[in-house]
Amino acid sequence: MKSKFFRAIYTILLTVSALQVAGCASTSTPLNLPQATHENVTTLRLLQLAPVAVGKFSFDASGPLSADQFVYPRGTPVASLHNGSFAQHLREVLRVELDAAALLDGRAPLIIEGVLLDNELNAPIGKGNAKLRAKFTIKDGANTIYEQTFGVDSAWDSPMYGVAAMSTAMKEYQSLYHKLIARLFADPAFKQALSKQG
Numbered sequence: 001m002k003s004k005f006f007r008a009i010y011t012i013l014l015t016v017s018a019l020q021v022a023g024c025a026s027t028s029t030p031l032n033l034p035q036a037t038h039e040n041v042t043t044l045r046l047l048q049l050a051p052v053a054v055g056k057f058s059f060d061a062s063g064p065l066s067a068d069q070f071v072y073p074r075g076t077p078v079a080s081l082h083n084g085s086f087a088q089h090l091r092e093v094l095r096v097e098l099d100a101a102a103l104l105d106g107r108a109p110l111i112i113e114g115v116l117l118d119n120e121l122n123a124p125i126g127k128g129n130a131k132l133r134a135k136f137t138i139k140d141g142a143n144t145i146y147e148q149t150f151g152v153d154s155a156w157d158s159p160m161y162g163v164a165a166m167s168t169a170m171k172e173y174q175s176l177y178h179k180l181i182a183r184l185f186a187d188p189a190f191k192q193a194l195s196k197q198g
Contacts, residue, residue: 036100051105073123
């Protein structure tokens with residue numbers, strides 16, 4: 001009788017322990033919801049562009065799917081709030097910037113799509129670094145009228161203290177999304193593709 005009782009207790013303890021481990025594995029630090037930047041919105045307003053829709057964004061099919069789901073600065077999983085996908089976070093950054101410049105129109109014939117090609121965030125003691133690279137296309141119906149790939153990277157001093165290191169890494173990493181979109185907006189061919197006169 002006692003042996004059955006202790007086996008039951010042991011089973012319960014094992015189950016609780018397993019649930020705690022699973023809970024730790026599923027806990028991640030989310031990226032902040034993107035907000036439009038003054039620099040990008042100002043650039044867009046000066047370009048005199050036609051409204052555009054934002055279409056499908058995906059992660060490079062040849063890369064590991066895990067790179068679209070998590071990055072691990074200091075071993076801490078960081079994830080996107082947008083369907084757990086960094087490609088979808090990039091889409092949302094673009095959408096927010098266009099919307100703030102009054103250039104977002106879901107019914108527009110021109111559609112911007114994208115593929116996130118590289119996604120890295122590292123924050124070891126000493127120097128942190130991050131990298132993003134994406135391909136953007138603009139389609140007019142079935143025709144692709146624009147296609148270009150851009151990359152951005154960043155490096156910074158990464159302190160020993162974990163909380164400070166994570167805070168700095170998150171700030172640097174999230175700013176890269178807006179810098180990547182800024183590279184797109186600064187491309188003369190992008191302006192030509194979305195020109196009101198085009």
